Amino acid sequence: MKLNIALLAGDGIGPEVIDQAVKVSDAIAKKFNHEITWNPALTGAAAIDAVGEPYPDATHDICVASDAVLFGAIGHPKYDNDPSATVRPEQGLLKMRKKLGLFANVRPTFTFPSLLDKSPLKRERIEGTDLVFLRELTGGIYFGEKGRRDGGETAFDNCVYTRAEVQRLAVKGFELAMTRSKKLCCVDKANVLETSRLWRETVQAMEKDYPEVEVSYEFVDAVAMRLVQWPNSYDVLITENLFGDILTDEASVISGSMGLMPSASVGTENALFEPIHGSYPQATGLNIANPMATVLSAAMMFENFGLHEEGKAIRAAVNSALDAGFVTEDLADGGKSYGTKEVGDWLAKNI
Amino acid sequence: MKLNIALLAGDGIGPEVIDQAVKVSDAIAKKFNHEITWNPALTGAAAIDAVGEPYPDATHDICVASDAVLFGAIGHPKYDNDPSATVRPEQGLLKMRKKLGLFANVRPTFTFPSLLDKSPLKRERIEGTDLVFLRELTGGIYFGEKGRRDGGETAFDNCVYTRAEVQRLAVKGFELAMTRSKKLCCVDKANVLETSRLWRETVQAMEKDYPEVEVSYEFVDAVAMRLVQWPNSYDVLITENLFGDILTDEASVISGSMGLMPSASVGTENALFEPIHGSYPQATGLNIANPMATVLSAAMMFENFGLHEEGKAIRAAVNSALDAGFVTEDLADGGKSYGTKEVGDWLAKNI
Ligand SMILES: CC(C)[C@H](C(=O)O)[C@@H](O)C(=O)O
Ligand SMILES: CC(C)[C@H](C(=O)O)[C@@H](O)C(=O)O
Numbered sequence: 084m085k086l087n088i089a090l091l092a093g094d095g096i097g098p099e100v101i102d103q104a105v106k107v108s109d110a111i112a113k114k115f116n117h118e119i120t121w122n123p124a125l126t127g128a129a130a131i132d133a134v135g136e137p138y139p140d141a142t143h144d145i146c147v148a149s150d151a152v153l154f155g156a157i158g159h160p161k162y163d164n165d166p167s168a169t170v171r172p173e174q175g176l177l178k179m180r181k182k183l184g185l186f187a188n189v190r191p192t193f194t195f196p197s198l199l200d201k202s203p204l205k206r207e208r209i210e211g212t213d214l215v216f217l218r219e220l221t222g223g224i225y226f227g228e229k230g231r232r233d234g235g236e237t238a239f240d241n242c243v244y245t246r247a248e249v250q251r252l253a254v255k256g257f258e259l260a261m262t263r264s265k266k267l268c269c270v271d272k273a274n275v276l277e278t279s280r281l282w283r284e285t286v287q288a289m290e291k292d293y294p295e296v297e298v299s300y301e302f303v304d305a306v307a308m309r310l311v312q313w314p315n316s317y318d319v320l321i322t323e324n325l326f327g328d329i330l331t332d333e334a335s336v337i338s339g340s341m342g343l344m345p346s347a348s349v350g351t352e353n354a355l356f357e358p359i360h361g362s363y364p365q366a367t368g369l370n371i372a373n374p375m376a377t378v379l380s381a382a383m384m385f386e387n388f389g390l391h392e393e394g395k396a397i398r399a400a401v402n403s404a405l406d407a408g409f410v411t412e413d414l415a416d417g418g419k420s421y422g423t424k425e426v427g428d429w430l431a432k433n434i
Numbered sequence: 435m436k437l438n439i440a441l442l443a444g445d446g447i448g449p450e451v452i453d454q455a456v457k458v459s460d461a462i463a464k465k466f467n468h469e470i471t472w473n474p475a476l477t478g479a480a481a482i483d484a485v486g487e488p489y490p491d492a493t494h495d496i497c498v499a500s501d502a503v504l505f506g507a508i509g510h511p512k513y514d515n516d517p518s519a520t521v522r523p524e525q526g527l528l529k530m531r532k533k534l535g536l537f538a539n540v541r542p543t544f545t546f547p548s549l550l551d552k553s554p555l556k557r558e559r560i561e562g563t564d565l566v567f568l569r570e571l572t573g574g575i576y577f578g579e580k581g582r583r584d585g586g587e588t589a590f591d592n593c594v595y596t597r598a599e600v601q602r603l604a605v606k607g608f609e610l611a612m613t614r615s616k617k618l619c620c621v622d623k624a625n626v627l628e629t630s631r632l633w634r635e636t637v638q639a640m641e642k643d644y645p646e647v648e649v650s651y652e653f654v655d656a657v658a659m660r661l662v663q664w665p666n667s668y669d670v671l672i673t674e675n676l677f678g679d680i681l682t683d684e685a686s687v688i689s690g691s692m693g694l695m696p697s698a699s700v701g702t703e704n705a706l707f708e709p710i711h712g713s714y715p716q717a718t719g720l721n722i723a724n725p726m727a728t729v730l731s732a733a734m735m736f737e738n739f740g741l742h743e744e745g746k747a748i749r750a751a752v753n754s755a756l757d758a759g760f761v762t763e764d765l766a767d768g769g770k771s772y773g774t775k776e777v778g779d780w781l782a783k784n785i
Contacts, residue, residue, distance in 0.1 A: 173625045203663050208554045224575075224593065229628040233596070238632035240593045242575065245584070272676075274524045277580040281589035307684040311662060312554050325623075329680055333658040 084117045084388065089149035091142065093127040094172065095362025096372035096423075097155025103374035103427025104153060104381040107400070110434035111385065111393045122149055126179070127157025127172040127362070137175025143182055146353065151384050152183070154357035155377065160364050180220050184350035186248070187255050188218040189383075190331040190359065191345070192314070194338045197405050198414070202339030204311070212338055214317040215259060218327025219244075219252045220348055223278070225324050244278045244323065249285040255349075256321035257293040263318055267298045270306050270322035270330065282323060303330070310334055335359055342373045342413055343401075345380035347387060354387055356380040370422040373411040375401050378430055400433045435468045435739065440500035442493065444478040445523065446713025447723035447774075448506025454725035454778025455504060455732040458751070461785040462736065462744050473500055477530070478508030478523045478713070488526025494533055497704065502735050503534070505708035506728065511715050531571050535701035537599070538606050539569040540734075541682040541710065542696070543665070545689045548756050549765070553690030555662070563689055565668040566610060569678025570595075570603045571699055574629070576675050595629045595674065600636040606700075607672035608644040614669055618649045621657050621673035621681065633674060654681070661685055686710055693724045693764055694752075696731035698738060705738050707731040721773040724762040726752050729781055751784045 090105065092098040105121060112119045124142040131137050137157070146152050157172045179185075193213045194202075202209050227241035253269075260267040269286045271279035283300055290298050301309070303326045309316065310330065314337050322330065335341045344359045358376030366372050382397035404410060409429050412420035421429070441456070443449040456472060463470045475493040482488050488508070497503050508523045530536075544564045545553075553560050578592035604620075611618040620637045622630035634651055641649050652660070654677045660667065661681065665688050673681065686692045695710045709727030717723050730752060737745035755761060760780045763771035772780070 171625065177626070203556060203559045204554050205556055225626055227590070231628065231632075236597045238595055238629045239578070240627045240629050242591045242593065243588060244590075245588045247587075272679075274522065275528070275576055276591045277582065278589045278591050281582075304679050304683040307658070307680045308687045311684060311687050326680075328623075328655050329658045329677075332655040333662060333684065336659045336662050 084390070086117060086119045086151070086388070087149045088119055088121055088384075089146045089152040090121045090123045091126045091152060091154045092123065093155040093157040093362060094129055094159050095156055095364045095367045097127070097157065097362055099368070099370065099372050099423050100358065100374040100377040101153065101155040103423060103430070104377040106427045106431045107378050107397060107434060108381045110431040111396060114396070114434055115390070115393050126154075126175055128159035128162060130175065131170055131172065135170065137170065137172045138178045138182075143179070146179070146183055151387065152353065152355040153381060153384060154355050156358065156360065156362035158362040158364070177225060180348060181226065183353040183355065184221065185348035185353060185355055186219060186221045187252055187349050188216075188220040188327065188331070189347040189349065190216040190218060190334070192216070192334040192338050193340070195340050195343065195402070195405055198338075198340045198343070200339065202337060204314070204337050208312070209314055209337055209339070212315040214314065214334065215263075215319050216327060216331045216334060217252060217256045217259065217319065217321045218331055219248065219323050222248045223324035242276070242278050242325075244281055246281060246285050249282050250289070253286050253289055253321055256319055257289065257296055260296045260319045261293065265296045266318040267296050268306070268317060268320045269298060269300050270303050270320055270326055271300065272303050272326075273300070274302060278323065286321070306330060307333060310337065314338075343375045343379060345376055345383050347380070347383045349387065354384070356384040356387075370424055371412055372423050373413050374423050374427050375404075378427070396434055400430045403433055404429055435741070437468060437470045437502070437739070438500045439470055439472055439735075440497045440503040441472045441474045442477040442503060442505045443474070444506040444508040444713060445480055445510050446507055446715045446718045448478070448508065448713055450719070450721065450723050450774050451709065451725040451728040452504065452506040454774060454781070455728040457778045457782045458729050458748060458785060459732045461782040462747060465747070465785055466741070466744050477505075477526055479510035479513060481526065482521055482523065486521065488521065488523045489529045489533075494530070497530070497534055502738065503704065503706040504732060504735060505706050507709065507711065507713035509713040509715070528576060531699065532577065534704040534706065535572065536699035536704060536706055537570060537572045538603055538700050539567075539571040539678065539682070540698040540700065541567040541569060541685070543567070543685040543689050544691070546691050546694065546753070546756055549689075549691045549694070551690065553688060555665070555688055559663070560665055560688055560690070563666040565665065565685065566614075566670050567678060567682045567685060568603060568607045568610065568670065568672045569682055570599065570674050571678075573599045574675035593627070593629050593676075595632055597632060597636050600633050601640070604637050604640055604672055607670055608640065608647055611647045611670045612644065616647045617669040618647050619657070619668060619671045620649060620651050621654050621671055621677055622651065623654050623677075624651070625653060629674065637672070657681060658684060661688065665689075682710075694726045694730060696727055696734050698731070698734045700738065705735070707735040707738075721775055722763055723774050724764050725774050725778050726755075729778070747785055751781045754784055755780055
């Protein structure tokens, strides 16, 4: 296969972890006879510094022209805690999601046996956890009309959803559930919100098209509780943008494997793959960041092209590195650890 | 002191646990020479069944005429999973909050040493956890304009806040922080929402009035993570209605003492006290429900009247019961357990 991949390294540790994912992907290409062309482009604080814009048009053009986007991380301390800043890296992220039509954020949370003890939760609570959130990513309160009235004294944010938006996300949820254990949980706040009632009635109406899928409906506050109590009772969860923001982050810390969690954001035309961790500015350039989440994001990318053996090969290499203790310091428990680059080399060699 | 208390027992186990709180409060009144008049009133599914309304005007009048409201729990399975039901217990709750002006929901999460092992979190993560959420309760997306457009195909919920609404909640947060360890965390999503930017700028402007309080600002998704990782790193947290709904429920399960957590909802004129647990319909009438959260809600009620010794006496009785193992089956770990009524009697006797 010939693959054109846009490469958005971003800020902080982004470039370092992206380099390892490229290395591993190139090893995959070699082994499985693919040809990957990497198309680097600016984003985040790096893009603001260079051209005054966190998601420049030139970057967008490169993403659109590519078959997929591999993304590092964005964010820089100089933009934090300054709600009045007019240009912020996050805006680039939102603009990118919207312009690329990435309406479904796929966020798996699973455990690695060797990392179970890193979880804040007791082992018996998380063993076997393997769930996937599908978060709606281009609608809801993030993108509704927002502003001020009364000379700035009143602020508002409008949350809006159309049935079509709910449907296209729910279709992905049902389809994913069919490839897994056929359990789907729709997370909403239908006892209070009209948008949630639209979500619930839309999903209810779709149940008949997927008679094998067992669908449950839970309120977002109840899910926030049960994720901590019995995370392994969930399988596929679908939810709207803001609830998804909160719950996927909550879910990410329960497994003890947060530093290893990949994600995908997909639409009809485009797809983007990125680690869930941030830009970790303090670690920039120190060759200590864990590249595995980005490498596993590349695995999701191959799988999204239907290249399942390729994805499996990457996952196997990561598992071997974990078993062999060939890991960065965050996973070394005070024992011997290796650099970002060395772990990337090891993984590429073991493909 | 002469106290007039509205008594809203509600549904499910509500009446049973309320009875115990009344018993314990009466014991307090006797010991400390107060005179309590209890004014029972209908609410929840019980009120819908009786008069077709979950928060009847007669109930509201009784609440307004009383010095405080002691509340059990509401909710009945026949209203669940039916987003189209036109009258629901929850609506009564929202109407009650709004009409009584209960704008601040006070939700402590603390640990009881004897219950630490019931937490899904590891002991070292939760030891010493003692935090309080102040959740804004009468504004935001719960009460903004909501509805449908495009023949029902589009739904919307508007989230609105005024500076004055943020201020009165934040004042309570700063004041509470001053009586504790002077740490206040403002939880928002100021990188995306205009209402959150209003929250943040309003709280920032108030910092100068409370120079001793150390204020931090965190995004709601980050808090959802850190609550699981390091709950004991928080003290007082203030947040808007929907974030508060999700985060207080998440926080409630981390301590292992969820069944014991009380809460208060206060305004300028009125105050209401209730356990955070629900109506637990399956346990109705079985004399197995744990009354301690409701009893501790009564403690918060006395404390809200400035009667701190009275509150302390109730808390001491609960602690003694826990130490003595005089508990309901949820806390008995398969050992000897006692009925709702028996635990209430024991607590009253030990005041
Ligand atoms: C940075 C922020 C705008 C973003 C979001 O809220 O979507 C982030 O939290 C995420 O989840 O990717
Ligand atoms: C029942 C529901 C309307 C309510 C809320 O969301 O406020 C409940 O979850 C709560 O937190 O008291």
